[in-house]
Amino acid sequence: MNWRTCVAVLSFLALLGAGTAPGSPPPGVLRIGTYFVNPPFEYISDGAKVGFEVDLMTEIAERLGRRPEFVDTQWETILREMQDGRYDCIVGGITITPAREKILAWSTPYMTTTLSLVVDAERNPAIRGIADLKGASVGVQAATTDYEVAVRMQAEGEIGSVKVYPFDRIEEAMADLDAGRITAVMKVYPVAEWLARKTPGLRIVAQVPDEPQPLGIGFGKSDPGLVAAVDKALADMKRDGAYAELARRWGVP
The missing domain is CATH 3.40.190.10 (Periplasmic binding protein-like II)
Incomplete structure (x- = not known):
């Protein structure tokens, strides 16, 4: 095979592979x-x-x-x-x-949708809305809008502290809430509702106002x-x- 033939074959193979990057879906x-x-x-x-x-x-x-x-x-x-x-x-x-x-x-x-605040209503029956969360510790997932809003609420004195969980460990936040290690969990609805109903006593007490999602x-x-x-x-x-x-x-x- 001479050099011209080699070039032609390589060019043809390149055309066949054009637009099909490694990892591209078929x-x-x-x-x-x-x-x-x-x-x-x-x-x-x-x-x-x-x-x-x-x-x-x-x-x-x-x-x-x-x-x-x-x-x-x-x-x-x-x-x-x-x-x-x-x-x-x-x-x-x-x-x-x-x-x-x-x-x-x-x-x-x-x-x-909205951001929901979940609390243990049996442990904290007096918490009925955001106004009752001054001083509360709130669990959120890292690098989310929940985190950003919780940090703002802390700066404005609406909540006391923010505990951050890796995204795939939201179940840990709910377990900490159930055990009384934190006061509330903030999460987008309907995920908050889905997680809350898995544990008796947990319920949504408020939606964060003016923060549409x-x-x-x-x-x-x-x-x-x-x-x-x-x-x-x-x-x-x-x-x-x-x-x-x-x-x-x-x-x-």
Whole structure:
């Protein structure tokens, strides 16, 4: 084989591989980054990946003519991994914030919810709202909007202290609450409600006012076509009742 033939063969092989970066999903797949520690949005039950957002993204993928592929990762790394193009999109009860809009593109919010405060009502029956939490210790997950709001509330004297837990250890926060080691846990609804009802005596006593939590699907900045297609699928689901059916099934707003 002479050098011209070698160049032609190498060029042909390069063309075959063009646009298929290592780790890229195969054609027809929607690769979705998430973390299965966030019920009822996504979690593991009897070895299966289940939850509202699992069903939501499966429906969206099908409407796009794709097969969903869920990739389990961690909250602490998921935004950076999306920036690096590891997924087609990410989901996980993620609040759209100005800071996050600087680094990723986002769908229209599929849900706008609130931050809830959970207490042990049997241990602390006098706590009936935020005004009763002065001096309280509040558990939150690291690097979340709950954390940011709790720090602000502490600075303004609305709560006493903030205890921070790794994202995948929210169950530890609920155990500390049940044991009386902290006074409250702040978490986005409906996750707060889901976790509270697992332990007798725990209940939501308040929603943080003026802190709406618009939840969205995150994308790389370089794929506006996919963002538009997902937005259309979401709009169609809300119009034809498919979204409402999923919300009823999982007890979400």
